[in-house]
Amino acid sequence: MFSISRRRIVAGVTALSLALSAPLSAVAQDHPDTVKIGMLLTLSGIWARPGQSELYGAELAVKHINEAGGIKALGGAKLELVVMDVGDNVERAKNAAQRLIAEEPDLVAASGAVISSLTLAASEVTERAKLPLLTLSYSDQITDRGFQYIFQTSATGETQARLAMPELMKLAESAGKTPKTVGIIMDNTAANYAFVEPMKNGIFAEHGLELVLDEVYTPPLSDATPIVQKLRSARPDVLLLLAIAVSDVKLLLEKMSEFGLGQGKIPIISNGNGIAEPNVLDNMDAALTEGVMSVIGNFGGKGQEKLAEELKVVYNEPWVVQGPVSGYGTVMIIKEALEMAGKADREAVAEALRTMDLTDGPAFYFPGGRVKFDEKGRRVDAGLVIVQWQNGVPVTVYPPELAVAKAFWP
The missing domain is CATH 3.40.50.2300 (Response regulator)
Structure with missing residues (x-):
């Protein structure tokens, strides 16, 4: 063009x-x-x-x-x-x-x-x-x-993890919540490992979080049922859902809803842009995304x-x-x-x-x-953006200079 x-x-x-x-x-x-x-x-x-x-x-x-x-x-x-x-x-x-x-x-x-x-x-x-x-x-x-x-x-993934977790925990505390357990569902791409490894090697412990679910898969998913069954058994207080492919995002969110773990049941935090793409909503109810957050290297604000x-x-x-x-x-x-x-x-x-x-x-x-x-x-001084789905649209909620809406703990 x-x-x-x-x-x-x-x-x-x-x-x-x-x-x-x-x-x-x-x-x-x-x-x-x-x-x-x-x-x-x-x-x-x-x-x-x-x-x-x-x-x-x-x-x-x-x-x-x-x-x-x-x-x-x-x-x-x-x-x-x-x-x-x-x-x-x-x-x-x-x-x-x-x-x-x-x-x-x-x-x-x-x-x-x-x-x-x-x-x-x-x-x-x-x-x-x-x-x-x-x-x-x-x-x-x-x-x-x-x-x-x-x-x-x-x-970098490690920088994003170290910058994001304190902000996310403050948000939970502002809602009167104190998460104690955390679960991970992620695809096996390099960016996701960069984000979760520092979490598992100290950041979770710093914030009093116990890892109770650690599921890794190779994208694309054909069936999310086995993974979500494990999620239902573990019932973490917060879930890191790290799926870069939009098709995987939709499959996981829909299966979580089917198992009664959808919107409002387990707070979902992602990393990267996959969960905030417009075509996440293709053939999927926008209500399934409400409150879902993602830590992203860049986003409009x-x-x-x-x-x-x-x-x-x-x-x-x-x-x-x-x-x-x-x-x-x-x-x-x-x-x-x-x-x-x-x-x-x-x-x-x-x-x-x-x-x-x-x-x-x-x-x-x-x-x-x-x-x-x-x-x-x-x-140098690279920051991050935290985005949250609100009323069918992902909006920037952090940092304050880019935020267009106020975050809430799902």
């Missing part, structure tokens, strides 16, 4: 080797007409929805930048997205990254790959190519490997009404989930890096990303309000 290059690629080993070994100066351009940004996204399979919504935000950012005159430091060069589908498994993600680099040697940066497990795989390829990769994925492993060309815009309105008009998006706001902000970060670098060169862009420290512009689109990356590539 907005100057996007979608390609069918047949890339051989020779082409890949040449792309990975080519000197960076060979693809640098001081005054190009177009500057290309790669997008490694989940556009098919069980995680297609979050990948598609991230693309929406990136497309709008490219449109706005190009309409405003492009990259000023490059004589008004326009941005172009080169989109590659990483599917829903590790091998496809790695292959997509290889094809992208082999076919597009003049990329200056990339974004991807939405799901932490896929980002871990794709980033091995982009790192060898010295291609800066910005990601909204949560896993701490992504930036724990000593890579120099990876930049994590969301708070107060002050982002203009972006929300444009997403609704152009893409029929009813609310701003993590994908579009992060996708928009990420392209804006790359734009600022290009302005700082003064040339369309991936090494120069990487150095600009390492040295930038912004509290305006792109920073507006990330909780914490600052775009600065530490030596690992993690965004």
Whole structure:
């Protein structure tokens, strides 16, 4: 729609080797007409929805930048997205990254790959190519490997766990509740492990919580009955329901309702955007979501009404989930890096990303309000958003500067 290059690629080993070994100066351009940004996204399979919504935000950012005159430091060069589908498994993600680099040697940066497990795989390829990769994925492993060309815009899973639990417990106490037991139902993706491991290794104990249910499954679920039967037996005071695939969210919530464990019976807290996507409501009663909360690395909130309105008009998006706001902000970060670098060169862009420290512009689109990356590539002062389903819509209830509604303990 907005100057996007979608390609069918047949890339051989020779082409890949040449792309990975080519000197960076060979693809640098001081005054190009177009500057290309790669997008490694989940556009098919069980995680297609979050990948598609991230693309929406990136497309709008490219449109706005190009309409405003492009990259000023490059004589008004326009941005172009080169989109590659990483599917829903590790091998496809790695292959997509290889094809992208082999076919597009003049990329200056990339974004991807939405799901932490896929980002871990794709980033091995982009790192060898010295291609800066910005990601909204949560896993701490992504930036724990000593890579120099990876930049994590969301708070890591462990950071989210440590920031969120005190707020959630305060909310419970404000309602006169003191949870003593907790259960976990989660898919086996890397982001979920990053969130729950610090919980199990100290955070639960710090808050007086005993783990009474710990169920892990491989998505997608075909039958939630065995898991929910275990939940009914354990009856925790609060449930961490960590399902990234929307189909799994719906299956679990519906089965919980069938077993008398639905809305108002056990408070549900999730992590990530899967439980807040609009298509959660496809063929499901909105009442099943009432009160459900999720800790998310990014989400639309107060002050982002203009972006929300444009997403609704152009893409029929009813609310701003993590994908579009992060996708928009990420392209804006790359734009600022290009302005700082003064040339369309991936090494120069990487150095600009390492040295930038912004509290305006792109920073507006990330909780914490600052775009600065530490030596690992993690965004300094990265915050989080807590979202709660209220009256059929997920709304931001934390932090206060982004909140559009008051949270309640289900």
